[in-house]
Amino acid sequence: MEDASPNTQSYDFDYDGFITEVIPRVYRVRVPLPDNPLRELNSYFILSDEKTTIVDVGFDHPACEAALDAALTELGRTWDSVEILLTHSHPDHTGNLDRIYSHGMRVYANLHSFQEVENLQMMEAKVFEPLVRQAARPQDEGLSFEKGAVRLKLHAELLPLKHRPLVIYIEEGDTFEAGGYEFEIIETPGHDNWHICLYEPQTKTMLIGDHVLERITPGISSWFATHNALEEFMESLGKMQRYDVELVLPAHGDPFTDLAGRVLYLKEHHEKRLEEIYELVAQGHHDIISISQNAQWKYPNWSHWPLDQKYFSMAETMAHLVYLVCDGKIKQTICGDEYRFELPS
Numbered sequence: 001m002e003d004a005s006p007n008t009q010s011y012d013f014d015y016d017g018f019i020t021e022v023i024p025r026v027y028r029v030r031v032p033l034p035d036n037p038l039r040e041l042n043s044y045f046i047l048s049d050e051k052t053t054i055v056d057v058g059f060d061h062p063a064c065e066a067a068l069d070a071a072l073t074e075l076g077r078t079w080d081s082v083e084i085l086l087t088h089s090h091p092d093h094t095g096n097l098d099r100i101y102s103h104g105m106r107v108y109a110n111l112h113s114f115q116e117v118e119n120l121q122m123m124e125a126k127v128f129e130p131l132v133r134q135a136a137r138p139q140d141e142g143l144s145f146e147k148g149a150v151r152l153k154l155h156a157e158l159l160p161l162k163h164r165p166l167v168i169y170i171e172e173g174d175t176f177e178a179g180g181y182e183f184e185i186i187e188t189p190g191h192d193n194w195h196i197c198l199y200e201p202q203t204k205t206m207l208i209g210d211h212v213l214e215r216i217t218p219g220i221s222s223w224f225a226t227h228n229a230l231e232e233f234m235e236s237l238g239k240m241q242r243y244d245v246e247l248v249l250p251a252h253g254d255p256f257t258d259l260a261g262r263v264l265y266l267k268e269h270h271e272k273r274l275e276e277i278y279e280l281v282a283q284g285h286h287d288i289i290s291i292s293q294n295a296q297w298k299y300p301n302w303s304h305w306p307l308d309q310k311y312f313s314m315a316e317t318m319a320h321l322v323y324l325v326c327d328g329k330i331k332q333t334i335c336g337d338e339y340r341f342e343l344p345s
């Protein structure tokens, strides 16, 4: 990650076609995510007479701040008209708050406070750091040795917000008014505990965050054996079928129309993955590292991956394992300080 002090660096990027009006008074703003495989985040600007609502804001990075700033200027708006709505807690959606937040700015999200997110991240690290350390190679970046103990520092993108602005809690069934529309708030946990989508019935538009993306399979992570994130995700996918949707506005990639087709694809993808993980356990892979290492991924040579990628892939494997355990297909025991997965006897 590029290191820059806040608000002091200007950042150039290609402004050509970076704003488009997707439905009347709602604009897609393509915010660059430098050095990240996702490449871009879509922030959506909803223009009301008195206020400008920005849905999702990008990383804590000067390029993200510059993009929002340029979009506001282009739309003839100023920062004092801005309120923020966050579809979920991930840093590519929230991190930029550390740069753009000013006192009194309203921030809406389905979380009670950012402390809630940080608490969970701390617990996740406690469970997963020993595993990542075990999966690390000596030359891996992020590993250091202090007073004889191995310490692990994960990528800056995983770190929580430095400043934690107050949040206004919004939940299932609430209506959010902006741009002359009444958006219905839909809770869609799975990709993130606090994920929400916004449905606009007049134009049949779904602001979908990272819940369903057209070309990317959203990551699903369980960090604890008691949290069945995949089941939550599958239920949240099912919720999408209740809505008549003609236009999907995702947080990454182009807007698309075939929501039902994509939902079906994602369900099948996870069902296949569950079968694969079950087979690996049946073949005698009993721990998360061994199962993750032997599963099929988009990129080969799991053992040589960067630590962050291993971290997420193990949490994804854990999500499938927890689902299979809850479904009674495999059983989980604890052996020493390690989870062990096997077929029921």
Ligand SMILES: [Zn+2]
Binding pocket: 088, 090, 191, 192, 210
């Ligand atoms: Zn996300």
Ligand SMILES: [Zn+2]
Binding pocket: 090, 092, 093, 210, 251, 252
């Ligand atoms: Zn995202």
